[in-house]
Amino acid sequence: MNPITEEQNKNVGSWFLLGGVGNNCLQYLDKNIHHRASMPTEVSFFPAVPIRAQMIYCFGGYDNVEKVQVKTCDVYNIDKDRWHRNECQLNVARSQASACQFRDNVIFIFGGYSKEAGTLDSIERYDIDRKSI
Secondary structure, three states, X not given: OOOOOHHHHOOOOOEEEEOOOOOOEEEEEOOEEEEOOOOOOXXXXXXXXXXXXXXXXXXXXXXXXXXXEOOOEEEEEOOOOEEEEOOOOOOOOOEOOEEEEXXXXXXXXXXXXXXXXXXXXXXXXXXXXXXEO
């Protein structure tokens, strides 16, 4: 992994509170809570993975309005304070999953729950550079 640059370092040590009831995006920084750009939809029970203190990737979750698990991949640019929805989607709609970064360019999404299939034992692989599952 490449070291974090001085510019990226300003976000190290901050915490983000995402989703839940409302499409919240709150950043805890320097003992203060800052309201950031709202998430594209109101979701909960999703994994979020920070990448190089620049981006946060959110996968799937539970849509609180439609009452369904979703396949979406939403990406937050911390410096620009902007969300965008990736065109690629998970293969299986899932909430309550886990995710982690592997090397510089891969995120694994593990397990979770699907209303149709119940508890999931599958793993999906997201390629950051190719923006694809």
